Amino acid sequence: MATTVLASRGSREQPSGRDNVPGRSALRTTAGLLFTPILLSAVCLALFAYLGSRDLDDIERRSINAEVIGRSLVEHLRLVALSTVIVVVIAVPLGILLTRPGPRRLAPVFLALANIGQAVPSVGLLVLLAVTAGIGFSQAVVALVVYSLLPVLRNTMIGLQRVDRTLIDAGRGMGLTRTAVLFRVELPLAIPVMLAGIRVALIINVGTATLAVFTNAGGLGTLIETGIVLNRITILLTGSILAAVLALAVDWLAGLAERLLRPRGL
Amino acid sequence: MASSSTRRRVTMILAAVLLSASCSLGTGPIAPGSLSAAGSLAGASFTVGSKEFTEQEILCHITSLALRSVGATVTEKCGLAGSNTARTALTSGGIDLYWEYTGTAWISFLQHTRPITDPAEQYKAVAQEDLAKNHLVWLDPAPFNSTYALAVKSDTARSLGVRTISDYARLVTTNPAAASTCVASEFVSRDDGLPGLEKAYGFEIPHANTATLNEEAIYHAVATANPCVVGEAIATDGRIEGLGLTLLEDDKHFFPVYNPAPVVPQSVSQAHPQLAKVIHVLAAALDTKTIRELNEKVDIEGQDESMAAQAWLEDKGFIGK
Numbered sequence: 030m031a032t033t034v035l036a037s038r039g040s041r042e043q044p045s046g047r048d049n050v051p052g053r054s055a056l057r058t059t060a061g062l063l064f065t066p067i068l069l070s071a072v073c074l075a076l077f078a079y080l081g082s083r084d085l086d087d088i089e090r091r092s093i094n095a096e097v098i099g100r101s102l103v104e105h106l107r108l109v110a111l112s113t114v115i116v117v118v119i120a121v122p123l124g125i126l127l128t129r130p131g132p133r134r135l136a137p138v139f140l141a142l143a144n145i146g147q148a149v150p151s152v153g154l155l156v157l158l159a160v161t162a163g164i165g166f167s168q169a170v171v172a173l174v175v176y177s178l179l180p181v182l183r184n185t186m187i188g189l190q191r192v193d194r195t196l197i198d199a200g201r202g203m204g205l206t207r208t209a210v211l212f213r214v215e216l217p218l219a220i221p222v223m224l225a226g227i228r229v230a231l232i233i234n235v236g237t238a239t240l241a242v243f244t245n246a247g248g249l250g251t252l253i254e255t256g257i258v259l260n261r262i263t264i265l266l267t268g269s270i271l272a273a274v275l276a277l278a279v280d281w282l283a284g285l286a287e288r289l290l291r292p293r294g295l
Numbered sequence: 296m297a298s299s300s301t302r303r304r305v306t307m308i309l310a311a312v313l314l315s316a317s318c319s320l321g322t323g324p325i326a327p328g329s330l331s332a333a334g335s336l337a338g339a340s341f342t343v344g345s346k347e348f349t350e351q352e353i354l355c356h357i358t359s360l361a362l363r364s365v366g367a368t369v370t371e372k373c374g375l376a377g378s379n380t381a382r383t384a385l386t387s388g389g390i391d392l393y394w395e396y397t398g399t400a401w402i403s404f405l406q407h408t409r410p411i412t413d414p415a416e417q418y419k420a421v422a423q424e425d426l427a428k429n430h431l432v433w434l435d436p437a438p439f440n441s442t443y444a445l446a447v448k449s450d451t452a453r454s455l456g457v458r459t460i461s462d463y464a465r466l467v468t469t470n471p472a473a474a475s476t477c478v479a480s481e482f483v484s485r486d487d488g489l490p491g492l493e494k495a496y497g498f499e500i501p502h503a504n505t506a507t508l509n510e511e512a513i514y515h516a517v518a519t520a521n522p523c524v525v526g527e528a529i530a531t532d533g534r535i536e537g538l539g540l541t542l543l544e545d546d547k548h549f550f551p552v553y554n555p556a557p558v559v560p561q562s563v564s565q566a567h568p569q570l571a572k573v574i575h576v577l578a579a580a581l582d583t584k585t586i587r588e589l590n591e592k593v594d595i596e597g598q599d600e601s602m603a604a605q606a607w608l609e610d611k612g613f614i615g616k
Contacts, residue, residue: 088486257379
């Protein structure tokens with residue numbers, strides 16, 4: 030019931046008079062959706078065609094092969110996936126908590142901490158961790174979590190803060206408990222903003238995870254670093270292009286998820 | 296009457312001027328020593344660069360002080376991050392000189408994949424090709440060999456029973472977990488690194504038993520056995536003695552030679568023929584024992600690189616006190 034009330038308030042996707050034809054807008058949407066994966070596939074094909082056409086020397090072949098590239102990709106994805114899941118698990122409940130009337134006073138403290146986490150250069154974070162907690166996959170994940178906490182935390186808080194007070198009052202007026210208001214009114218309305226924050230965190234993590242090579246956690250940074258120290262552009266290009274493609278692919282998937290998870294009627 | 300804010304501003308400007316003046320005093324002329332008998336570079340000016348690790352910084356300061364003692368004006372650009380950066384600085388004219396290793400140039404810049412085992416032959420091949428292809432002149436090399444090696448903590452070597460790389464190869468094949476090895480990404484990809492080593496000694500270490508770290512971090516990692524007990528090392532590093540590590544003997548003589556030599560653009564070498572003469576005397580004095588001691592002074596005893604360089608040059612009488 031509450032959602033229907035909110036639906037009419039929040040709806041803004043009424044088709045305009047002109048393209049009232051449902052088929053055309055659906056086609057345009059599909060085309061728009063497919064543009065990124067097609068572009069990325071084209072870039073990958075171009076990269077592999079380039080690599081195939083070049084006469085790779087021994088050193089290049091040691092990095093540019095299915096095993097190494099595959100392993101780097103998998104390590105990278107593991108780092109990004111795990112760190113983003115942990116960030117969401119920490120930041121979303123924390124963000125919710127910090128918008129409740131009691132803990133709200135602590136909000137500036139946690140925001141400042143998250144800010145510091147992102148302001149400290151990621152390499153610096155990795156080094157600090159290496160000195161105190163050693164090197165390895167977990168330390169890389171910790172650095173990624175600290176680094177990408179801010180967007181998710183802040184967006185969760187902003188999303189919840191921007192919910193129209195009258196809607197919350199309406200919900201309370203209809204007899205919903207505070208918790209019910211949270212889960213049935215506030216969160217659905219805040220989800221678009223929250224998802225935007227998670228999307229940002231994902232992309233930040235794909236980029237920052239290239240530094241994981243410095244802490245023995247592998248990832249696409251392995252190819253980039255090898256290319257730099259050995260002065261082999263092919264290896265460097267492979268690592269960089271794949272990292273960029275991965276970031277864009279992750280962004281596209283997150284956009285898809287955003288579309289699917291966006292509550293209907295908003 | 297000057298207001299307090301104006302006075303403050305004047306004070307700050309004065310301080311800045313004094314500070315910059317004192318900085319430039321640090322690269323002014325040096326009292327001459329025995330090197331001035333080799334040649335004079337009065338009126339010449341050079342920009343000396345180096346890579347970022349201790350040995351390179353020491354060489355940078357040694358060169359800068361030596362050239363200043365024979366009358367040259369030197370701008371220092373020591374500590375450029377990476378072989379690539381230093382080399383590009385040289386070819387683009389950002390610096391006039393830096394010390395490069397024969398093995399490194401052969402593999403990385405001249406893009407060969409198999410090194411030459413004889414030191415003199417390797418040097419000649421590199422010098423000839425770099426001159427012909429890139430118009431870079433290789434001055435006289437120093438006799439020390441900054442070669443790759445495998446380092447183990449001395450006690451661990453005893454308890455594991457490894458003294459040579461053949462022993463290590465046997466251990467890797469029978470019990471790879473006990474022979475966990477730290478490597479840098481460069482070492483993993485070069486023909487004169489891990490792949491060649493594996494081929495020469497007939498072993499293959501599983502990826503899971505290697506850890507990829509920054510070269511500089513490996514010494515400490517091996518010393519604390521976290522995450523590895525064996526590590527790639529440079530033979531002249533001061534931390535080998537300082538952290539109680541020993542180098543495994545390369546019984547099959549696999550590793551090539553890395554003699555350092557100053558590299559200058561052809562134009563610089565032709566304009567200042569005395570440069571080669573000064574370097575000739577200097578390079579000959581840089582043997583393995585000397586460079587190891589200098590590295591130790593900096594990495595273990597914590598001395599400043601330029602102080603250590605100056606002390607050594609004064610001790611040898613190359614420059615005046």
